[in-house]
Amino acid sequence: MSLDHILLGLLREPQSGYELKNTFDTVFSHFWAAEISQIYRQLKTLERRGLLVSWGEPSDKGPPRKLYETTAEGRSELRDWLAGGPLFADRRVPYLAQTLFLEQLKSREESVRFFEQLREEIEIRLKVLLEIDAAVLLEQEEIEVLEDTDFYGQLVLNHGIHRWRALLAWVEESLAILRNDSPSSEMLHQAGDLARHGAPDSALSEGQPS
Amino acid sequence: MSLDHILLGLLREPQSGYELKNTFDTVFSHFWAAEISQIYRQLKTLERRGLLVSWGEPSDKGPPRKLYETTAEGRSELRDWLAGGPLFADRRVPYLAQTLFLEQLKSREESVRFFEQLREEIEIRLKVLLEIDAAVLLEQEEIEVLEDTDFYGQLVLNHGIHRWRALLAWVEESLAILRNDSPSSEMLHQAGDLARHGAPDSALSEGQPS
DNA sequence: ATGGTCATGTAAATTGTTACATGATTAG
DNA sequence: CTAATCATGTAACAATTTACATGACCAT
Numbered sequence: 001m002s003l004d005h006i007l008l009g010l011l012r013e014p015q016s017g018y019e020l021k022n023t024f025d026t027v028f029s030h031f032w033a034a035e036i037s038q039i040y041r042q043l044k045t046l047e048r049r050g051l052l053v054s055w056g057e058p059s060d061k062g063p064p065r066k067l068y069e070t071t072a073e074g075r076s077e078l079r080d081w082l083a084g085g086p087l088f089a090d091r092r093v094p095y096l097a098q099t100l101f102l103e104q105l106k107s108r109e110e111s112v113r114f115f116e117q118l119r120e121e122i123e124i125r126l127k128v129l130l131e132i133d134a135a136v137l138l139e140q141e142e143i144e145v146l147e148d149t150d151f152y153g154q155l156v157l158n159h160g161i162h163r164w165r166a167l168l169a170w171v172e173e174s175l176a177i178l179r180n181d182s183p184s185s186e187m188l189h190q191a192g193d194l195a196r197h198g199a200p201d202s203a204l205s206e207g208q209p210s
Numbered sequence: 211m212s213l214d215h216i217l218l219g220l221l222r223e224p225q226s227g228y229e230l231k232n233t234f235d236t237v238f239s240h241f242w243a244a245e246i247s248q249i250y251r252q253l254k255t256l257e258r259r260g261l262l263v264s265w266g267e268p269s270d271k272g273p274p275r276k277l278y279e280t281t282a283e284g285r286s287e288l289r290d291w292l293a294g295g296p297l298f299a300d301r302r303v304p305y306l307a308q309t310l311f312l313e314q315l316k317s318r319e320e321s322v323r324f325f326e327q328l329r330e331e332i333e334i335r336l337k338v339l340l341e342i343d344a345a346v347l348l349e350q351e352e353i354e355v356l357e358d359t360d361f362y363g364q365l366v367l368n369h370g371i372h373r374w375r376a377l378l379a380w381v382e383e384s385l386a387i388l389r390n391d392s393p394s395s396e397m398l399h400q401a402g403d404l405a406r407h408g409a410p411d412s413a414l415s416e417g418q419p420s
Numbered sequence: 421a422t423g424g425t426c427a428t429g430t431a432a433a434t435t436g437t438t439a440c441a442t443g444a445t446t447a448g
Numbered sequence: 449c450t451a452a453t454c455a456t457g458t459a460a461c462a463a464t465t466t467a468c469a470t471g472a473c474c475a476t
Contacts (some may be wrong), residue, residue, distance in 0.1 A: 032301065036428095036429095040364075040428075041463095061425075061473045089304050094297035095298060101288065105292055213435085228454070248436090274445050
């Protein structure tokens with residue numbers, strides 16, 4: 001399971017379950033979600049398997065914290081996971097299933113609205129990443145060589161920017177086709193060509209209003 | 211749950227659980243996975259809830275088939291799902307978590323290998339979609355106006371092409387940076403700019419060999 | 421005192437995966 | 449007769465989500 005390995009990776013530095021939850025809600029939120037209850041349970045399982053150790057520590061506010069840290073076996077398990085090569089598990093994309101069934105609404109307008117909502121969502125996500133990117137750029141303005149941690153973090157950030165830009169391009173393209181009602185196969189494949197060879201510039205997007 | 215709604219969408223035409231499984235393994239395989247055992251279970255639940263009806267029918271080969279079809283309530287449920295706007299649920303991307311922890315391997319070579327494996331996987335996926343696209347194009351060569359079903363299917367196909375191309379671009383970019391060892395923040399942000407404004411042409415990809 | 425954040429967890433329900441069981445019909 | 453495909457499902461387990469329970473400490 002990937003969550004286990006993520007916990008092993010994060011717990012190179014001792015942390016509590018509560019802190020881990022914050023990490024998931026901030027840095028990891030763009031590519032991994034985890035509930036606090038699941039984190040607590042998984043931490044216990046990993047400790048039982050000897051991949052983590054834990055100890056209590058008093059807290060400034062609230063009840064005592066319980067810190068976890070990766071053991072040697074845990075680190076070895078993590079290495080195996082990474083050495084096993086990249087894992088794809090994002091085999092469930094609801095909005096694509098919805099797109100396929102849009103036809104059953106029998107209303108071109110509702111389909112257009114669907115894609116407009118999609119565009120809004122994507123724009124928000126892209127904007128968030130671009131802001132983080134800008135902030136990181138400011139922070140690092142004077143630094144010459146990056147810490148490895150930051151370096152891979154920047155790669156992940158770049159991934160998100162690529163991803164949402166591509167999705168946005170797809171939505172714009174789809175909207176342009178949708179608005180030009182009674183679409184012909186010619187139009188679709190014109191669009192397909194853009195996907196295949198890359199747009200010279202956004203010739204299709206924002207064409208004619210509905 | 212999305213699987214429920216996908217079943218409701220597919221069962222506008224009566225089908226058996228076995229047939230549905232084939233649909234998931236072929237057309238849906240690029241964005242949705244479902245096990246046959248789960249399909250059978252969910253069909254029962256949906257029938258119990260009155261969103262589907264079923265009846266037996268003799269089969270040419272093997273045991274009798276059990277066909278399901280969406281009821282009026284089922285169709286209404288589907289409409290609500292679509293009207294609720296696009297759903298994002300792909301919040302688990304293992305290879306990005308792995309990328310963040312690559313730093314712990316402390317071996318630039320292993321990181322490069324990781325990205326090369328990633329590239330191979332992506333190239334396979336992209337190739338498959340391009341082949342489907344080419345086949346669809348051939349099939350539709352003489353047809354003027356598309357059926358709505360095929361139309362939305364083509365949009366979903368375009369999505370995949372956009373998606374994998376963008377991911378491939380990210381991998382190439384990351385590889386170029388990785389191979390240029392001891393990366394500076396300057397290099398990373400050069401790459402970031404490409405992501406932000408779009409590459410003029412693949413100036414970065416396939417730079418210097420390892 | 422009321423609500424927010426800190427901090428721990430358990431329990432139940434749902435969803436997803438893997439393994440197993442059964443039996444008919446057809447092609448080699 | 450053997451394997452593949454057709455076709456149904458159950459059982460057990462694993463992963464995830466949602467709801468609930470508890471209590472300290474801090475600011476208004």
